[in-house]
Amino acid sequence: MYSYNSYSDNELAFLLTKDDEKAYTEIYNRFYGLLFVHASRRLNDDEEAKDVVHQLFESLWVKRLQIEPEKNLSAYLYAAIRNRILDVFAHQKVEHKYVDSLQSYLDKDNVRTDFRIREKQMALLIEQEIGALPPKMREIFVLSRKENKSHKEIAHELGISELTVKTQVKKALRILRNRLGVVIYLILLLKIYR
Known part of the structure; x- marks a missing residue:
């Protein structure tokens, strides 16, 4: 019987579509390190890179029936990791915009709140003096x-x-x-x- 590390990428992809967990494990072992290094270089964050690669492999197992074994597994995984990295960048950009706009809103709101407090204090003072x-x-x-x-x-x-x-x-x-x-x-x- 063949050991899984002797199978080609296409054979492993085919076995994966047949719910073969050992094929999945071999794909993980074969590509995890390479994908991690690639993600880590792009993201400059090892923890984020680990998360992205783990999410990719979770998705690979969930979508195993959609894999096309005749296609290049390596190219598929690199395209998938690239897309996930781009998603992280897009999310960070949106997050930064959100944080910036929230900070801007809070700054404006603090000014408005401060103005309202002063306005109330002034009105109270006027009331007292009129009284x-x-x-x-x-x-x-x-x-x-x-x-x-x-x-x-x-x-x-x-x-x-x-x-x-x-x-x-x-x-x-x-x-x-x-x-x-x-x-x-x-x-x-x-x-x-x-």
Whole structure:
């Protein structure tokens, strides 16, 4: 009886299509080292190369019935390992793009989150300072800046003159400017405050 290492590649491929495990083992022993060296040189990573070669041999056993014994087994295995190496490179490229875009998103999100936190802190500060205004002045200011009512509407609603409303809003803005600073004052002045 022949030993399996004396069989040609084509004979081993034929036996493989007949579920011959010893033929599979001989193919593994015959090509593993060569395929590993090839993959390792391309990938510059021995562990990755081992994984790729093992996956190739797992796939070879799973797809053994699809092997065409008359074709060149060596060429088939090298083409398969080349494709797997290209898959690794493609995956790494996608992974790098994903990581880069994720990092970019996180950086932007951190900026947005930081902005939202500052915005909330500023709104809270404005609320506190508006709350510290004298009651009538506060009421007029809230109607003017938060509810966006005109001086005429406020005067009518509160039963006071438009001049009083105008004066109270000016005083409130002056107080808030002194307490909160110019930037927040401009926000209030332009009625951007929500």
